[in-house]
Amino acid sequence: MIAASKHHLELLTACVIYGTVGIFMEYLKDMSVGSIIFYRVLFGLSAILCYLAITGNLSQLALKKKKKYLLLLGILYVSQMFSYYSAIRYLGASSAVLLLYTDPIYLTFLAPALLGEKNTEKTIFALFLGLIGVFYVTRPEGGFEQIAFGSDYLKGVVFGLVGGLFSSGVIISVRYLRNEYNGLTQLVWQSVISLVFLSPFAVTLPGQVLVENLYTLMLFGVMITGIGAVFYIRGVAGVSAITGSILTLLEPVSCIFFDYTVLGSDVHSGMLIGCFFILAAAIVISLDNCVFLRKFIFGEKLASSIKLPFWKKELLRPQGK
Numbered sequence: 001m002i003a004a005s006k007h008h009l010e011l012l013t014a015c016v017i018y019g020t021v022g023i024f025m026e027y028l029k030d031m032s033v034g035s036i037i038f039y040r041v042l043f044g045l046s047a048i049l050c051y052l053a054i055t056g057n058l059s060q061l062a063l064k065k066k067k068k069y070l071l072l073l074g075i076l077y078v079s080q081m082f083s084y085y086s087a088i089r090y091l092g093a094s095s096a097v098l099l100l101y102t103d104p105i106y107l108t109f110l111a112p113a114l115l116g117e118k119n120t121e122k123t124i125f126a127l128f129l130g131l132i133g134v135f136y137v138t139r140p141e142g143g144f145e146q147i148a149f150g151s152d153y154l155k156g157v158v159f160g161l162v163g164g165l166f167s168s169g170v171i172i173s174v175r176y177l178r179n180e181y182n183g184l185t186q187l188v189w190q191s192v193i194s195l196v197f198l199s200p201f202a203v204t205l206p207g208q209v210l211v212e213n214l215y216t217l218m219l220f221g222v223m224i225t226g227i228g229a230v231f232y233i234r235g236v237a238g239v240s241a242i243t244g245s246i247l248t249l250l251e252p253v254s255c256i257f258f259d260y261t262v263l264g265s266d267v268h269s270g271m272l273i274g275c276f277f278i279l280a281a282a283i284v285i286s287l288d289n290c291v292f293l294r295k296f297i298f299g300e301k302l303a304s305s306i307k308l309p310f311w312k313k314e315l316l317r318p319q320g321k
Contacts, residue, residue, distance in 0.1 A: 006238070007234065007235045007238025008235070009235075010231045010232075010234050010235035010238070011231070011232065011235025011236060011248070012235075012250055013231050013235075014228045014229070014231035014232035014235060015232075015248055015250040015251040015254060016250065016254045017223055017224060017227060017228035017231070018224065018228055018232075018251045018254070018255070019097075019250070019251055019252075019253070019254025019255040019256075019257065019258055020223065020224075020254075020255075020258055021088065021093055021097075021224060021255065022088060022092065022093025022094070022096075022255060022258060022259045022263060022265075023093075023258055023262055023263065024216060024219075024220040024223075024224070025085065025088050025089065025093065026263055027216050028213050028216055028217070028220070029209075029212065029213060030209045030212075030213075031205065031209060031213055032201055032205075033082060033085045033086050033089060034082065034198050034200075034201030035198075035201040035202055035204075035205045036085060036217070036220075037078070037081050037082060037085060037194070037198055037201075038194075038195060038198035038199065038201050038202045039202065039210075039213075039217040039220075039221065040217060040220045040221040040224060040225060041081075041191050041194050041195055041198070041221065041225055042195060042202075042221060043217060043218045043220070043221025043222055043225070043226070044191065044221035044222060044224060044225020044226045044229070045188065045191040045192065045195070045221075045225065046221075046226075047221065047222045047225070047226030047227070048184070048187065048188060048191075048225070048226055048229065048230065049188070051226070051230055052184070052188075057184075060182065060184070060185050061185055061188055061189070063189075064180045064181065065180050066176070066177055066180050066181075069173060069176055069177055070177065070181070070186070070189045070190070070193070071193060072173055073170065073173040073174070073177065073186060073189070073190045073193075074189065074190040074191075074192070074193025074194055074196075074197070075193070075197070076166050076169040076170045076173055077170055077190040077191075077193075077194055078190075078193070078194040078197050078198060079166045079169075080100075080163055080166035080167050080169075080170055081194070083159045083160070083162045083163030083166055084096060084097075084100050084159075084160070084163040084167075086155075086156075086159040086163075087099060087100075087156050087157075087159040087160035087163055089156075090152045090153065090155050090156025090159060091153065091156030091157065091159075091160060092259060092263075092265050093255050093256075093258070093259045093263075093265075094252075094255060094256040094259040094260070094265060094267060094271060095137055095156070095160065095271060096156070096159075096160050096163070097251065097252045097255040097256075098133070098137045098160075098252055098271070098274060098275055098278050099134070099137060099157070099160025099161055099163065099164055100160065100163050100164050100167055101164070101252055101278050101279070102130055102133075102134055102161065102164035102278065103164045103165075103167040103168040103171060105126075105127055105130040105131065105134070105164070105281070106164060106165050106167075106168035110168055110169075110172060122284060125284060126281040126284040127281070129277050129278075129280050129281035129284065130277065130278055130281035132274075132277045133273075133274040133275070133276070133277030133278030133279075133280075133281060134161070134274065134278070135274070136270040136271070136273040136274030136277065137270065137271055137274030137275070137278065174186060183233045183236075184229075184230075184233055187225075187229055187233075191225065249279050249283070252275065252278075252279065253275075253279075256271075256275065
C-alpha cells in the first residue's frame with residue numbers, strides 16, 4: 001500500500017511539473033521556439049545522464065535493434081515539441097495542452113492502419129467526444145467568424161492540432177520500440193537526436209540572450225525533462241495502466257491552473273467545456289468500455305483482466321513535455 005502511494009505521488013508530481021511549462025515559456029525572452037527546446041533538452045538530458053550515472057544504470061543506454069526507429073522517434077519527438085511550444089506562444093499553455101491531448105483522435109485512425117489495431121464502439125465514442133472538445137477549445141468567444149486567415153490564433157490552433165498528430169506518432173513509436181528499449185532509454189536517445197536537429201537554433205542564438213535566459217533554461221530543462229520525466233517513468237511503472245491513464249489527466253488541469261493563477265490568463269467557457277470533452281475522451285479510450293462502465297455505474301464485478309489500447313499499456317507519455 002505504501003509503495004503504491006509512493007508511485008501515485010511520483011506520477012502526480014510529474015504531471016504538476018509538466019503543467020508549469022506555460023510559466024517557463026512566459027519568462028523566456030527573445031528566444032525562438034527552436035532555441036528554447038534545444039537548451040531545455042540539453043539541460044534536461046544532462047540531469048538524466050547524471051541520474052543514470054549515480055544509480056549505475058548507464059549500461060541500459062546501449063543501442064540494440066531497431067536503431068532506425070529510434071531515429072524516427074527522435075524526429076517525431078522534436079516535431080511534437082516544436083508544434084506544442086509554438087502553439088503555446090500563439091494560444092497560451094491552456095489551449096495548447098488540451099490540443100496536444102487530442103492524440104487519441106489520431107490514434108483512432110492510425111492504429112488500425114499501422115499496427116492492425118481494431119476500432120471498437122468505445123474508440124468511436126471517444127473520437128466523437130474528442131472532436132466536440134476540439135471544437136470548443138478552438139472556438140474563440142466571438143465565434144469562428146472572428147478568426148482572420150493568417151492570424152496568430154489560427155496559427156496556434158494549427159500548431160496545436162499538428163502537435164497532437166505528432167504526439168500520436170510518438171506513442172506508436174514508443175509502442176514499437178518497447179521490447180528493445182525501456183522508457184528512460186528511449187527518452188535519452190530521442191533527446192540526443194533532437195539536439196542534433198535543433199543545433200542550428202542554438203548556434204544562431206546571440207550569446208547575450210543566452211546569458212540572460214540561462215538560469216530559467218537550466219531550471220526549465222532540469223524540472224521538465226529531468227525531474228519530471230524520472231518521476232513520471234518511476235510512477236507509471238508502479239501503477240496500473242488504468243490508474244496511470246487517469247492520473248496523467250492532472251497535467252492539462254494543472255497547466256490551466258498555473259496559466260490562470262500565476263500568469264493571469266483568461267479561461268473562457270469554451271475552453272472549460274472543451275477540457276471536459278477531451279479529458280472524457282482520454283478516459284474512455286483508456287478504459288475497457290463495457291466492463292469498467294458497468295462497474296462504475298452499476299457496481300458489477302470487474303473481469304479478471306481488462307483490455308487496454310496499446311498506447312496506454314506502456315509508459316503513457318514517457319517523453320515529457
